[in-house]
Amino acid sequence: MALAKTRKRPVLLSIVTIMGFIFTVFQFGIMMMPSIRKVGLFAPALYGLLVTITFIALIGIWHMKRWGVEMLLYVAFAKIIYLSLIDELGAPGILFLVILVAGTLPFYKRMDRNL
Amino acid sequence: MLFFTLLGESFRFAMHALRTNRLRTMLSLLGVTIGIFSIIAVFSFVDSIESKVKGSVQSLGDDVIFVQKWPWSFDPEQPWWRYMLRPVPQFDELEEVQRRTTMASASAFVVHTRKTIYRESSMVENAQVLAASHSWQDVKTFEIENGRYFAEMESATGRPVVILGAVIAQALFPSTDPLGQNVKVFGRKLQVIGVFKKEGESMFGNSLDGQVVIPVRFARTVMDVNSEMLDPFIMVKAKPGVTNADLIDELAGVMRSVRKLKPEAEDNFALNETSMISSQTEVMFDSLGTFGLFIGIFSLLVGGFGIANIMFVSVRERTGQIGIQKSLGAKGWFILMQFLSESVVLCMLGGVIGVFLVWIGSLILFYTIEVDLALSLSNIVLALTMSTLIGIISGFIPSYSASQLDPVDAIRTNI
Numbered sequence: 001m002a003l004a005k006t007r008k009r010p011v012l013l014s015i016v017t018i019m020g021f022i023f024t025v026f027q028f029g030i031m032m033m034p035s036i037r038k039v040g041l042f043a044p045a046l047y048g049l050l051v052t053i054t055f056i057a058l059i060g061i062w063h064m065k066r067w068g069v070e071m072l073l074y075v076a077f078a079k080i081i082y083l084s085l086i087d088e089l090g091a092p093g094i095l096f097l098v099i100l101v102a103g104t105l106p107f108y109k110r111m112d113r114n115l
Numbered sequence: 116m117l118f119f120t121l122l123g124e125s126f127r128f129a130m131h132a133l134r135t136n137r138l139r140t141m142l143s144l145l146g147v148t149i150g151i152f153s154i155i156a157v158f159s160f161v162d163s164i165e166s167k168v169k170g171s172v173q174s175l176g177d178d179v180i181f182v183q184k185w186p187w188s189f190d191p192e193q194p195w196w197r198y199m200l201r202p203v204p205q206f207d208e209l210e211e212v213q214r215r216t217t218m219a220s221a222s223a224f225v226v227h228t229r230k231t232i233y234r235e236s237s238m239v240e241n242a243q244v245l246a247a248s249h250s251w252q253d254v255k256t257f258e259i260e261n262g263r264y265f266a267e268m269e270s271a272t273g274r275p276v277v278i279l280g281a282v283i284a285q286a287l288f289p290s291t292d293p294l295g296q297n298v299k300v301f302g303r304k305l306q307v308i309g310v311f312k313k314e315g316e317s318m319f320g321n322s323l324d325g326q327v328v329i330p331v332r333f334a335r336t337v338m339d340v341n342s343e344m345l346d347p348f349i350m351v352k353a354k355p356g357v358t359n360a361d362l363i364d365e366l367a368g369v370m371r372s373v374r375k376l377k378p379e380a381e382d383n384f385a386l387n388e389t390s391m392i393s394s395q396t397e398v399m400f401d402s403l404g405t406f407g408l409f410i411g412i413f414s415l416l417v418g419g420f421g422i423a424n425i426m427f428v429s430v431r432e433r434t435g436q437i438g439i440q441k442s443l444g445a446k447g448w449f450i451l452m453q454f455l456s457e458s459v460v461l462c463m464l465g466g467v468i469g470v471f472l473v474w475i476g477s478l479i480l481f482y483t484i485e486v487d488l489a490l491s492l493s494n495i496v497l498a499l500t501m502s503t504l505i506g507i508i509s510g511f512i513p514s515y516s517a518s519q520l521d522p523v524d525a526i527r528t529n530i
Binding site for chain 1 (some may be wrong): 154158351395400401404405408409411412416446448493494496497500501504507511515519
């Protein structure tokens with residue numbers, strides 16, 4: 001396919017993004033965990049939405065788009081609030097988000113402003 | 116307004132693409148259908164069993180403590196023979212418990228055995244005969260549909276009277292009113308004074324439908340109610356506002372003093388509460404749910420990859436069309452929405468079919484083996500949410516690639 005020209009992606013960013021993709025797929029399963037389902041009718045849906053937005057943000061980062069990093073920051077913040085509200089915030093979850101944000105933020109200035 | 120018009124248009128494009136490739140559409144949504152079906156079927160099964168168990172546990176009484184020989188949850192560090200050496204609660208101990216407790220609203224001595232119940236030429240074999248002291252009516256929740264409970268005098272003097280469970284009454288008196296009639300148990304005639312309201316099946320076999328209840332003082336004349344073999348127990352109900360933990364603390368002290376246990380001696384009785392069963396079953400159902408979740412996740416993963424693959428094919432097929440649309444002024448997000456709505460519709464269709472299959476399955480189970488598999492609203496919401504999100508996740512990469520296509524290069528592509 002003839003794709004529009006994109007900026008070259010650094011290796012470290014590729015590694016972080018691939019890790020993010022893998023973790024996000026596994027995180028999708030968490031939305032169906034009994035602990036999340038017990039919170040409320042729409043609690044799994046909300047969690048699933050946050051995971052999906054994380055995935056979309058990672059696609060943006062993969063394509064070297066600034067909106068990907070911005071979206072990731074917002075969703076990481078929302079996810080921390082959501083998980084702490086339902087009392088499910090654990091160290092692995094925070095660590096995962098911190099690695100993602102810390103791994104992508106340094107490349108923000110080299111990324112494309114356009115959609 | 117323009118945004119919604121364009122959104123609607125991109126949706127129409129997506130629907131047209133799905134309609135023109137009907138066989139491909141059906142095959143690609145099959146993976147999501149199987150995934151949603153397996154997850155929701157397992158969740159519905161677990162939820163149904165869980166609610167049945169909870170109902171049965173609640174029928175035992177949330178605020179009732181059972182003084183017994185055996186605990187409902189064993190201490191693994193305690194050797195089994197220590198439990199064996201414990202005495203069973205005695206009928207005489209009930210009076211002491213009633214006298215000394217301040218936090219209990221009522222307490223009853225209960226013992227049960229299995230006997231054949233006769234009525235003229237008909238009989239019910241191996242029916243559960245429950246002998247209870249008078250205050251059993253204050254401890255246990257039940258309804259009498261026909262007749263009455265024991266009068267205080269009947270309980271105190273041990274009159275040969277009986278209350279029948281609905282199933283027993285139906286079996287022995289199919290066409291006549293059982294009230295005032297006699298049945299024969301333990302070789303003695305007992306007068307029927309009441310029939311319990313039908314309760315339905317219970318997971319722990321504690322439904323009153325297949326039981327008959329007699330006064331414990333009458334039972335003392337025909338059997339040894341303090342026998343180890345019959346495993347008698349005392350039920351103690353907490354006063355309103357008193358927690359089970361407080362009542363257990365008080366009962367432990369009362370039972371220790373009744374049994375004259377030395378301070379250093381271990382308790383030789385168990386104080387059981389229904390929450391012990393609830394917490395154990397909760398762990399079991401959570402594990403079952405998680406197991407089902409993993410099966411479903413892998414099916415969904417396969418389904419999601421299938422959708423992503425078909426979307427890539429779809430983008431490749433329509434590259435020329437995308438080029439024309441872009442050169443005519445279509446924005447990137449319009450192209451993105453067009454393909455994204457196609458994959459979301461595909462997955463949602465798969466999800467709806469999956470839920471429909473679970474519903475059909477639940478009906479088949481109900482009408483063939485009378486298993487009530489409830490498809491709850493939360494499971495339907497979960498299924499539709501999951502399928503929508505899988506549609507977004509698996510369709511976003513192909514859709515984004517399509518939206519980023521260079522119009523000149525795209526038009527040149529000859530497929």
